[in-house]
Amino acid sequence: xxxxxxxxxxxxxxxxxxxxxxxxxxxxxxxxxxxxxxxxxxxxxxxxxxxxxxxxxxxxxxxxxxxxxxxxxxxxxxxxxxxxxxxxxxxxxxxxxxxxxxxxxxxxxxxxxxxxxxxxxxxxxxxxxxxxxxxxxxxxxxxxxxxxxxxxxxxxxxxxxxxxxxxxxxxxxxxxxxxxxxxxxxxxxxxxxxxxxxxxxxxxxxxxxxxxxxxxxxxxxxxxxxxxxxxxxxxxxxxxxxxxxxxxxxxxxxxxxxxxxxxxxxxxxxxxxxxxxxxxxxxxxxxxxxxxxxxxxxxxxxxxxxxxxxxxxxxxxxxxxxxxxxxxxxxxxxxxxxxxxxxxxxxxxxxxxxxxxxxxxxxxxxxxxxxxxxxxxxxxxxxxxxxxxxxxxxxxxxxxxxxxxxxxxxxxxxxxxxxxxxxxxxxxxxxxxxxxxxxxxxxxxxxxxxxxxxxxxxxxxxxxxxxxxxxxxxxxxxxxxxxxxxxxxxxxxxxxxxxxxxxxxxxxxxxxxxxxxxxxxxxxxxxxxxxxxxxxxxxxxxxxxxxxxxxxxxxxxxxxxxxxxxxxxxxxxxxxxxxxxxxxxxxxxxxxxxx
RNA sequence: GCGCCCUUAGCUCAGCCGGAUAGAGCAACCGCCUUCUAAGCGGUAGGUCGGUGGUUCGAGUCCACCAGGGCGCGCCA
Numbered sequence: 303x304x305x306x307x308x309x310x311x312x313x314x315x316x317x318x319x320x321x322x323x324x325x326x327x328x329x330x331x332x333x334x335x336x337x338x339x340x341x342x343x344x345x346x347x348x349x350x351x352x353x354x355x356x357x358x359x360x361x362x363x364x365x366x367x368x369x370x371x372x373x374x375x376x377x378x379x380x381x382x383x384x385x386x387x388x389x390x391x392x393x394x395x396x397x398x399x400x401x402x403x404x405x406x407x408x409x410x411x412x413x414x415x416x417x418x419x420x421x422x423x424x425x426x427x428x429x430x431x432x433x434x435x436x437x438x439x440x441x442x443x444x445x446x447x448x449x450x451x452x453x454x455x456x457x458x459x460x461x462x463x464x465x466x467x468x469x470x471x472x473x474x475x476x477x478x479x480x481x482x483x484x485x486x487x488x489x490x491x492x493x494x495x496x497x498x499x500x501x502x503x504x505x506x507x508x509x510x511x512x513x514x515x516x517x518x519x520x521x522x523x524x525x526x527x528x529x530x531x532x533x534x535x536x537x538x539x540x541x542x543x544x545x546x547x548x549x550x551x552x553x554x555x556x557x558x559x560x561x562x563x564x565x566x567x568x569x570x571x572x573x574x575x576x577x578x579x580x581x582x583x584x585x586x587x588x589x590x591x592x593x594x595x596x597x598x599x600x601x602x603x604x605x606x607x608x609x610x611x612x613x614x615x616x617x618x619x620x621x622x623x624x625x626x627x628x629x630x631x632x633x634x635x636x637x638x639x640x641x642x643x644x645x646x647x648x649x650x651x652x653x654x655x656x657x658x659x660x661x662x663x664x665x666x667x668x669x670x671x672x673x674x675x676x677x678x679x680x681x682x683x684x685x686x687x688x689x690x691x692x693x694x695x696x697x698x699x700x701x702x703x704x705x706x707x708x709x710x711x712x713x714x715x716x717x718x719x720x721x722x723x724x725x726x727x728x729x730x731x732x733x734x735x736x737x738x739x740x741x742x743x744x745x746x747x748x749x750x751x752x753x754x755x756x757x758x759x760x761x762x763x764x765x766x767x768x769x770x771x772x773x774x775x776x777x778x779x780x781x782x783x784x785x786x787x788x789x790x791x792x793x794x795x796x797x798x799x800x801x802x803x804x805x806x807x808x809x810x811x812x813x814x815x816x817x818x819x820x821x822x823x824x825x826x827x828x829x830x831x832x833x834x835x836x837x838x839x840x841x842x843x844x845x846x847x848x849x850x851x852x853x854x855x856x857x858x859x860x861x862x863x864x865x866x867x868x869x870x871x872x873x874x875x876x877x878x879x880x881x882x883x884x885x886x887x888x889x890x891x892x893x894x895x896x897x
Numbered sequence: 898g899c900g901c902c903c904u905u906a907g908c909u910c911a912g913c914c915g916g917a918u919a920g921a922g923c924a925a926c927c928g929c930c931u932u933c934u935a936a937g938c939g940g941u942a943g944g945u946c947g948g949u950g951g952u953u954c955g956a957g958u959c960c961a962c963c964a965g966g967g968c969g970c971g972c973c974a
Binding site: 338340344353354357363386389390391435470475503517599604606607609611614619621632633634636637638639643644670671672673676696698699724739740744745746747749752756758759761765767771774818819822823825826828831833837838841847849850851852854857858859 | 910914935971
């Protein structure tokens with residue numbers, strides 16, 4: 303039987319509805335849902351079936367709910383099915399149906415909640431893709447965590463997920479990086495050239511002035527001595543040094559980024575190089591294919607209304623007919639110097655992802671790329687002839703707060719918060735969990751004080767504490783009953799009939815909602831739902847724990863009542879499993895104890 | 898000027914592709930905490946869901962317009 307009781311009951315409801323009203327079409331039936339009851343007084347679950355069927359059937363929803371309820375009641379898992387409100391049918395599971403899910407959880411272990419909604423669907427999730435021109439900062443961090451958790455929850459729901467990082471190692475910013483690294487190289491070999499002089503002598507200006515390039519300059523000196531400069535330690539002709547300097551700078555920056563990702567617990571399957579794509583001719587081929595479809599032309603764009611740049615001048619450009627696929631304006635593929643725009647290269651990159659075998663592409667981007675969404679969706683539609691959808695998850699800005707005040711960030715002043723700084727200050731688990739306590743498309747405040755607080759205000763702490771409490775109870779039980787008696791396998795055999803307190807049942811109801819939540823979060827591409835679920839689940843567990851303070855019969859370890867103890871331990875072990883299963887999706891450590 | 902995102906309790910935010918009386922934490926107020934499982938616990942109060950129309954049996958959720966905040970707007974990525 304499916305782990306997902308809601309799916310089981312939904313099948314039952316749909317079957318009963320079809321028997322009642324054979325004329326209903328699949329379009330009607332797809333709207334039928336079985337959801338957790340909001341109020342325990344309503345039972346365990348509710349279905350909207352009668353309301354969605356009322357109109358096509360030409361019947362009164364309440365009357366339909368009445369006859370549907372009569373048919374549903376026969377199900378062996380149900381104690382009752384009753385019409386309610388405007389046409390809901392409230393479903394109440396019989397006591398054993400609820401309790402029987404505990405051994406299901408214990409036997410499935412961390413695999414509890416694994417689903418099949420994504421079975422057979424190959425998804426490519428691309429995230430981070432920070433330019434290798436400097437260390438990762440807090441802005442990249444949100445995308446990294448969201449992408450990683452999204453990939454994990456989709457994998458848990460059964461999708462075949464590939465995670466990917468697109469390395470922008472071509473283009474003007476890389477050129478600027480090479481010059482900036484060369485500047486640090488000249489410093490390393492003892493050149494007396496000043497920043498101002500260097501800036502003036504550089505085609506792109508001296509852009510990246512952060513100290514993080516000093517080790518690159520030093521490394522260049524160690525490998526090449528002074529051979530990359532003129533005899534008097536001044537700027538040599540770029541043809542003598544540009545390639546080696548660029549390559550070393552890129553590889554060292556990527557190494558640093560990979561180290562940052564590792565510290566954050568992010569591990570992507572594929573790293574794709576923009577330069578490799580370019581050199582393989584893939585970009586030319588992709589453009590040629592669009593050209594063959596008649597989607598490329600030479601044209602002149604109108605200046606944006608109301609905000610025409612001062613230096614605007616009409617200019618013929620190579621354009622992609624994005625407007626044929628829903629974009630506002632056709633988009634340029636070539637710069638005035640004849641090289642490709644970033645967009646052109648990105649077309650080839652997405653075509654490559656499709657060619658490697660993806661049914662769905664998901665890109666996780668920062669909000670500053672929002673204006674890029676419609677053209678990218680347009681071109682993916684064009685390239686794949688509409689077969690492969692591109693979905694974009696936009697992550698809005700993160701404001702870092704300390705002591706109720708915003709932490710000011712300025713890249714120019716070098717005071718921006720690097721990912722490394724953030725990890726050093728609050729730790730990986732807090733960074734990841736906190737980033738997921740907001741919808742990705744809403745701006746968020748990252749409160750440094752809250753992220754390290756050891757109180758209920760801090761969701762990371764609260765959830766990890768719940769898990770640690772579970773583990774602590776099981777450890778204590780192992781000492782008195784023997785380790786073999788408290789394994790999940792042993793507890794799966796426990797007689798659970800003693801679990802009947804409303805708070806115990808509330809906890810169980812929360813546990814059995816996990817498979818459904820995984821499914822919903824994966825389909826909606828909303829990993830933050832997992833974090834909120836865990837917070838609520840932890841709350842339910844802590845509430846039961848606290849209730850045991852006033853009512854000692856609710857404590858997990860009952861001296862002299864081994865059967866009752868074992869039943870409660872089964873519940874505790876199942877709770878620990880679900881928390882662990884969820885934390886695994888988020889990439890957060892399930893703490894064994896709090897110190 | 899145009900496009901996209903956001904606006905829910907004093908504050909920070911949920912609200913599960915339209916469903917029942919809109920939820921949580923913090924702050925506020927009341928009570929509890931010599932002992933049991935207290936890096937506290939229980940409870941109360943607090944919202945015309947930015948505004949105005951519309952679609953619907955039903956709208957915080959969908960549509961239109963307006964207001965406020967954010968991100969963008971031909972060669973950056």
